């Protein structure tokens with residue numbers, strides 16, 4: 001399911017003395033099956049874009065197309081319930097939205113609310129508990145008796161239980177330790193690949209955008225100012241600086257190394273693994289030249 005924003009502008013509290021324009025003519029096309037990162041300095045409009053992706057906000061001007069469904073500001077749309085089922089959002093600190101008395105009931109709540117039979121909702125919950133690496137015995141526990149990391153996984157399972165076609169992740173690892181962060185991000189990537197779910201990641205982490213996304217869009221002062229592959233975006237250090245963004249750590253290291261060597265490496269090293277391989281090549285070549 002493609003999602004397209006066409007000339008989307010949005011103003012909070014429109015036509016009141018508190019009106020605040022947050023988006024200006026945003027064009028963004030997110031093809032079905034892609035992994036799209038949306039990055040930008042704080043206040044640049046990322047969360048406002050995100051809330052248009054499942055029609056929590058409707059554009060003041062312009063159109064959002066979510067699959068076949070068109071969302072425009074003034075038009076009433078009876079299909080919004082279907083949109084919310086197809087596009088799942090994992091908000092920051094999703095565990096704050098847990099409420100049911102057991103983990104199992106919490107995960108089953110969304111699908112049952114949408115008419116999924118109890119047996120199927122339960123089967124989905126059991127499968128997801130396993131997929132998210134939670135021990136089976138948590139199922140009958142209160143979600144509030146779990147660790148922070150486990151609560152986060154239960155909340156994510158609740159979103160996945162709706163079988164969304166598109167998964168929107170708003171800083172999904174905020175507050176987790178580095179190991180927990182990597183585990184969750186790797187898990188989302190696996191789900192994206194195995195189930196073909198279109199994934200949209202809103203993040204401040206250049207490293208996560210570089211590692212996982214196949215497309216990146218940069219927001220700056222309410223505008224979508226640059227779009228491209230991670231290579232295209234992170235080649236462009238000067239423009240990133242203009243938008244108050246940094247290079248990923250591996251690319252920063254690569255640029256310093258290149259300065260010292262007086263030449264460029266053939267590829268951009270977007271992850272530690274690729275950087276390690278390139279350095280090993282250089283070291284091996286250095287040894288061979290000396291021999």
Ligand SMILES: Nc1ncnc2c1ncn2[C@@H]1O[C@H](COP(=O)(O)OP(=O)(O)OP(=O)(O)O)[C@@H](O)[C@H]1O
Pocket residue numbers: 012013020021022040041042043044045046047048049
């Ligand atoms: N509910 C609101 N009412 C009025 N203005 C708002 C509201 N939410 C956001 N804004 C304003 O809209 C602009 C864009 O905010 P938004 O939250 O989309 O940015 P962001 O890139 O997600 O920021 P952050 O990285 O800090 O979460 C900002 O100027 C912000 O102050």
